[in-house]
Amino acid sequence: MACGLxxxxxxxxxxxxxxxxxxxxxxDIERVYIPHGLILDRTERLARDxxxxxxxHHIVALCVLKGGYKFFADLLDHIKALNQNGxxxxxxxxxxxxxxxxxxxxxxxxxxxxxxxxxxxNGKNVLVVEDIIETGRxxxxxxxxxKDNEPKMIKVVSLLIKMTNRSSGYRPDYIGFEIPDxxxxxxxxxxxxxxxxxxxxxxxxxxxxxxxxx
Ligand code: 5GP
Numbered sequence: 350m351a352c353g354l355x356x357x358x359x360x361x362x363x364x365x366x367x368x369x370x371x372x373x374x375x376x377d378i379e380r381v382y383i384p385h386g387l388i389l390d391r392t393e394r395l396a397r398d399x400x401x402x403x404x405x406h407h408i409v410a411l412c413v414l415k416g417g418y419k420f421f422a423d424l425l426d427h428i429k430a431l432n433q434n435g436x437x438x439x440x441x442x443x444x445x446x447x448x449x450x451x452x453x454x455x456x457x458x459x460x461x462x463x464x465x466x467x468x469x470x471n472g473k474n475v476l477v478v479e480d481i482i483e484t485g486r487x488x489x490x491x492x493x494x495x496k497d498n499e500p501k502m503i504k505v506v507s508l509l510i511k512m513t514n515r516s517s518g519y520r521p522d523y524i525g526f527e528i529p530d531x532x533x534x535x536x537x538x539x540x541x542x543x544x545x546x547x548x549x550x551x552x553x554x555x556x557x558x559x560x561x562x563x
Contacts, residue, residue: 485519
């Protein structure tokens with residue numbers, strides 16, 4: 350079974366004053382949880398593992414927007430580097446799907462899935478690239494929609510998986526980090542659209558949740 354780099358409950362992250370944080374978010378961040386450099390290093394290894402498993406046929410990389418766009422871009426850069434420098438290489442094409450399942454830091458009742466015509470995935474090897482899995486509800490909804498289009502293979506990579514007792518038990522094929530049950534932002538993960546423009550994955554102050562609440 351896939352496992353990711355584990356961050357334990359007692360790991361509180363890093364003092365934000367030791368990192369570069371955009372001025373407009375300085376007051377909102379409690380701690381830096383996963384520094385950008387560590388995200389990139391782990392992503393490099395995920396790219397290698399994925400190419401070892403899937404790297405013999407054309408891959409359709411499916412980006413789950415909006416939270417997955419940074420991870421998607423960096424993962425594909427690493428996969429491209431492997432394609433450029435390895436003995437073998439495979440074409441990668443990209444597709445995008447947009448899912449909304451949260452408002453503030455809570456799940457919405459309905460999951461909305463919008464995107465390109467997914468029938469293009471018929472018969473293809475699909476790599477779904479997601480930012481975070483909490484209960485697994487969003488991914489299960491997406492996978493059932495994708496399966497209707499009969500791809501040849503579907504693999505899922507998630508940068509983060511949250512260790513929570515709300516989990517349905519769903520685990521993706523590849524995992525970047527396994528994190529405690531805390532709400533995180535940054536590296537394209539948002540709180541009501543804010544904090545996507547922050548490089549590190551961070552924990553918010555409670556008063557920031559109030560400030561950006563809708
Ligand atoms: P699930 O359906 O697995 O419970 O939740 C997955 C979705 O919830 C993710 O795609 C993401 O949009 C959102 N989500 C869950 N936990 C977090 C979190 O800690 N931070 C942010 N920014 N989004 C989260």
